[in-house]
Amino acid sequence: MKIRRGAAVIGLGNWGSSLAAALDCAGLLAERVHARRRGSRLRLDARVLWLCVPDAAIESTAEWLVAQRPNLTGQVMLHSSGALDRSVLAAAERAGALTGSVHPMMSFPTRRVVALKGTRFGVEAGEAATRTELFTLVRRLGGRPFAIDGKGKAMYHAGAMFGSPLLVATLAAGVRAMREAGIAEAEALALLGPMAAATVANVQKQGLAQSFSGPLARGDAASVKLHRRALAGHPLVAQTYIALARLAAEDLPSMDRAAIETALSDDRVDRRRKQLKRL
Numbered sequence: 001m002k003i004r005r006g007a008a009v010i011g012l013g014n015w016g017s018s019l020a021a022a023l024d025c026a027g028l029l030a031e032r033v034h035a036r037r038r039g040s041r042l043r044l045d046a047r048v049l050w051l052c053v054p055d056a057a058i059e060s061t062a063e064w065l066v067a068q069r070p071n072l073t074g075q076v077m078l079h080s081s082g083a084l085d086r087s088v089l090a091a092a093e094r095a096g097a098l099t100g101s102v103h104p105m106m107s108f109p110t111r112r113v114v115a116l117k118g119t120r121f122g123v124e125a126g127e128a129a130t131r132t133e134l135f136t137l138v139r140r141l142g143g144r145p146f147a148i149d150g151k152g153k154a155m156y157h158a159g160a161m162f163g164s165p166l167l168v169a170t171l172a173a174g175v176r177a178m179r180e181a182g183i184a185e186a187e188a189l190a191l192l193g194p195m196a197a198a199t200v201a202n203v204q205k206q207g208l209a210q211s212f213s214g215p216l217a218r219g220d221a222a223s224v225k226l227h228r229r230a231l232a233g234h235p236l237v238a239q240t241y242i243a244l245a246r247l248a249a250e251d252l253p254s255m256d257r258a259a260i261e262t263a264l265s266d267d268r269v270d271r272r273r274k275q276l277k278r279l
Contacts, residue, residue, distance in 0.1 A: 003074045006030035007048035007137070010061065014108040015080060016052030021113045022141045035061055044069045048137065049097070051079040051089075059088045072097035076130065080104065082157035085150030086124055100125035100134055101150070103157075104143070107164040117142035124150045171196060173240045180234065212252045216245055219256025221263040228266065 008031035009020045023029035030046035035053050044065060049072075053061050058079045066072065073096035077089050082103040089099040105120040121138045123145045125131035131147060138145040148156060171192055178188035202211035215223040224245065231238035242264055249260045 002045065004030050004043075004046050006046050007050050008033060008044060008046040009050050009052055010065065011035040011052035013052065013054075014111055015104065017111050018108055018114045018116065019050065019052055019080075019104075019141075022116045026140045026142075028137075028140060042068055047075060049075060049077045049092075050102075051077065053079075055081045055084055058084060059091070062089050063091045066091045066095045070095055076100065076133070078102050078134070081153075082122070082160055083154050085153050086126065087150070098125075098127065098130045100130055101153070102134055102138065102145075103148075105160060105163070115142075119143045121145045122148040122156065124148050124153070167196075170240070170244070173237045176234065176237050177231065180230075208251075209253050212248070216248050216260055217252070217254055219254050219259055221256065221259035224260060224263040225266060228263070 006028040007023055009016050009023065009029070010033040012020060012032060012034055020029055020032055031043055033042060033044075035057070049065060051058055051061055051065075058081060062077060062079075065077070072092055075097050076099070077092040077097045078100050079086070079089060080103055081088075081101060084101070086099045086101050089097075093099050101122075101124045103122040104116065105122065106114060106116070108114055119142070121143045123131060123134045123138065124147075125134055135145040171189070174192050175185050175188045178191070179185065183191070199211060215227075227241065228238065231241055245260070245264055248254075249257050249264065254260055
């Protein structure tokens with residue numbers, strides 16, 4: 001059984017499209033497979049079979065590939081889920097494949113190809129030799145690999161959510177609040193965007209503590225109380241504000257942490273919110 005060098009990409013959605021483009025540029029693309037078109041004839045003889053399908057479809061796609069190619073000896077099957085470990089590829093292991101996961105720490109919101117140069121990739125593998133091979137593959141794509149234990153994947157991925165989708169959700173909360181102040185969404189984003197970009201740049205350059213500013217850092221409890229009263233009629237935004245502020249009070253430097261914590265636990269504000277909700 002002859003195995004071709006390079007990788008076959010199974011699933012050409014947002015992430016798969018960028019991966020296929022990067023593999024092609026590196027001279028490593030062996031085959032593109034549209035996972036939904038299961039009636040087509042497939043070779044599946046690449047060294048690496050890289051699944052780029054939704055998490056819920058990984059296990060069934062692996063089983064489908066094994067049905068197409070029952071002997072995977074000499075091949076590696078990967079998935080790119082951030083939350084799932086390589087155990088969902090058990091069918092491929094039973095067919096003789098080595099397995100692993102390679103997760104890009106990057107956002108792929110559309111089919112537009114995203115360059116992978118400099119992207120960090122979390123790599124999970126069962127054997128040291130497989131991990132070394134996957135590290136080399138990631139570097140060939142211009143990425144920067146790091147090892148991750150499969151047992152910690154769900155917590156790792158939960159943390160990663162705060163770097164992109166929940167960051168967008170935080171900005172969405174800010175837009176909601178500004179709309180209530182009479183500022184249109186486009187203008188709100190024009191105000192919030194540069195500040196958010198500068199903050200992220202500061203965090204990367206000088207760390208979390210040195211990038212923390214505003215009333216929470218100053219210990220300005222009076223401003224926090226004003227914010228809570230203003231948000232009392234908007235419970236979802238208020239809950240987001242309070243949760244993030246409480247985390248900040250616990251993990252980041254404040255000139256008066258006790259005053260901030262008291263302002264965040266002001267029962268009078270909570271009672272006002274409940275009264276507004278009943279009206």
